[in-house]
Amino acid sequence: xxxxxxxxxxxxxxxxxxxxxxxxxxxxxxxxxxxxxxxxxxxxxxxxxxxxxxxxxxxxxxxxxxxxxxxxxxxxxxxxxxxxxxxxxxxxxxxxxxxxxxxxxxxxxxxxxxxxxxxxxxxxxxxxxxxxxxxxxxxxxxxxxxxxxxxxxxxxxxxxxxxxxxxxxxxxxxxxxxxxxxxxxxxxxxxxxxxxxxxxxxxxxxxxxxxxxxxxxxxxxxxxxxxxxx
Amino acid sequence: xxxxxxxxxxxxxxxxxxxxxxxxxxxxxxxxxxxxxxxxxxxxxxxxxxxxxxxxxxxxxxxxxxxxxxxxxxxxxxxxxxxxxxxxxxxxxxxxxxxxxxxxxxxxxxxxxxxxxxxxxxxxxxxxxxxxxxxxxxxxxxxxxxxxxxxxxxxxxxxxxxxxxxxxxxxxxxxxxxxxxxxxxxxxxxxxxxxxxxxxxxxxxxxxxxxxxxxxxxxxxxxxxxxxxx
Numbered sequence: 001x002x003x004x005x006x007x008x009x010x011x012x013x014x015x016x017x018x019x020x021x022x023x024x025x026x027x028x029x030x031x032x033x034x035x036x037x038x039x040x041x042x043x044x045x046x047x048x049x050x051x052x053x054x055x056x057x058x059x060x061x062x063x064x065x066x067x068x069x070x071x072x073x074x075x076x077x078x079x080x081x082x083x084x085x086x087x088x089x090x091x092x093x094x095x096x097x098x099x100x101x102x103x104x105x106x107x108x109x110x111x112x113x114x115x116x117x118x119x120x121x122x123x124x125x126x127x128x129x130x131x132x133x134x135x136x137x138x139x140x141x142x143x144x145x146x147x148x149x150x151x152x153x154x155x156x157x158x159x160x161x162x163x164x165x166x167x168x169x170x171x172x173x174x175x176x177x178x179x180x181x182x183x184x185x186x187x188x189x190x191x192x193x194x195x196x197x198x199x200x201x202x203x204x205x206x207x208x209x210x211x212x213x214x215x216x217x218x219x220x221x222x223x224x225x226x227x228x229x230x
Numbered sequence: 231x232x233x234x235x236x237x238x239x240x241x242x243x244x245x246x247x248x249x250x251x252x253x254x255x256x257x258x259x260x261x262x263x264x265x266x267x268x269x270x271x272x273x274x275x276x277x278x279x280x281x282x283x284x285x286x287x288x289x290x291x292x293x294x295x296x297x298x299x300x301x302x303x304x305x306x307x308x309x310x311x312x313x314x315x316x317x318x319x320x321x322x323x324x325x326x327x328x329x330x331x332x333x334x335x336x337x338x339x340x341x342x343x344x345x346x347x348x349x350x351x352x353x354x355x356x357x358x359x360x361x362x363x364x365x366x367x368x369x370x371x372x373x374x375x376x377x378x379x380x381x382x383x384x385x386x387x388x389x390x391x392x393x394x395x396x397x398x399x400x401x402x403x404x405x406x407x408x409x410x411x412x413x414x415x416x417x418x419x420x421x422x423x424x425x426x427x428x429x430x431x432x433x434x435x436x437x438x439x440x441x442x443x444x445x446x447x448x449x450x451x452x453x454x455x456x457x458x459x460x
Contacts, residue, residue, distance in 0.1 A: 061294070063291055063292060063293040064291070065341070067289055068338070069345055070344060070345035093383045093387070098341075099344040099345050099382065099383070100337055100338075100340040101341070103337040103341075103377070104341060107330055107333040108330075108334060110330040111298050111300070111328075111329040111331070111334060112298050114329040114330060115298050115299055115300035133383075134382060134383055134386040135381050135382075137380070139380055140377070143373075143376050143380050143381075146376070147333070147370070147373040147374050147376070148333070150364065150370040150373050151332070151364060152364060153327050153329070153364055155364070156323065157323070
């Protein structure tokens with residue numbers, strides 16, 4: 001089995017992307033980040049999903065993006081309770097954007113890929129039902145891949161050609177959920193909410209942030225019940 | 231004054247690169263990394279240098295590259311006590327190479343640059359008197375810059391065009407030291423050794439690793455005394 005690195009946030013997209021990698025026959029090395037995100041509870045989902053998928057290894061890298069700030073997910077800024085549907089078209093990028101986040105995540109993935117002799121890095125980015133983040137677009141991913149293949153010892157020595165795999169990039173959220181459901185994904189294990197609220201000592205999704213609204217619409221359009229919220 | 235991010239390891243090259251940025255009139259935001267390197271003592275140098283240069287801010291980001299490994303600088307592997315002079319030509323990259331290190335460092339720099347509205351990131355890479363690391367070469371830097379300008383909200387919104395500034399890339403080590411000396415750099419504050427040894431309760435350079443040998447030859451060829459080791 002060939003090894004693959006899967007960026008696993010614990011959300012719908014990254015979990016589906018892991019299921020796709022597994023179905024393609026890869027041995028899974030799951031990579032998550034504890035970066036000071038308000039919704040750190042997503043890491044509990046990531047841990048449960050990694051355990052359920054019996055991944056070869058689940059690595060959680062810790063650093064503090066709050067020291068850099070610039071995002072509603074890592075600072076005092078409030079997480080907006082709305083979804084701007086045509087945000088991407090009109091070039092409005094929400095304040096939940098985290099500066100260079102995917103670039104940082106992919107860079108740790110690249111380091112790990114090189115170390116375990118993997119050429120495949122799966123990232124669940126999506127450029128259809130998404131929040132308009134620049135680091136989810138195909139042109140960005142292509143540029144990252146080009147850079148990655150000049151960056152490492154393995155590529156310079158001709159031992160590796162890295163591929164940034166984005167199996168979801170052209171799917172709608174409902175298509176992603178249908179695909180995952182076909183592959184047996186248990187979405188009740190996943191977490192999407194950017195701004196969790198405490199209820200009876202447990203975190204529950206706010207159901208009003210961009211990420212909750214995207215998730216709800218995806219399930220609705222897919223005609224599938226979201227067992228996390230019901 | 232325009233702000234610039236300076237990757238500051240505390241070594242000869244990054245310190246010279248900071249002095250050049252300062253001479254160009256930039257306001258300095260110094261960025262260092264505590265990544266589990268054996269020569270963590272370099273961070274003490276970085277702190278002293280940042281203080282001496284009265285930087286606007288010195289940020290030290292912490293994460294653990296030992297979990298990823300793959301390098302003599304972050305694992306049990308021994309740091310070689312020699313210098314392979316034609317390593318780059320014959321495509322031998324030493325075991326002190328750290329997987330994707332500059333890619334990770336530049337990615338945090340990019341995040342910080344975006345947050346403080348800076349377009350300039352200085353990195354003291356050098357492709358002449360160097361250890362053959364792939365992520366020090368001009369073609370890598372160019373690819374990183376191309377990627378960076380697709381990665382961020384600031385670039386997509388047309389507010390920023392990022393420049394990865396490499397003022398030392400074509401200089402020999404002795405030219406770097408001469409240049410820094412002209413700019414008043416106090417190299418006794420810097421640290422180069424990959425494999426520090428304890429002596430009378432203090433860390434001293436081993437004087438035999440690749441980095442020590444490069445430094446020694448640079449000072450010798452520049453005809454300047456290295457006050458750190460004498």
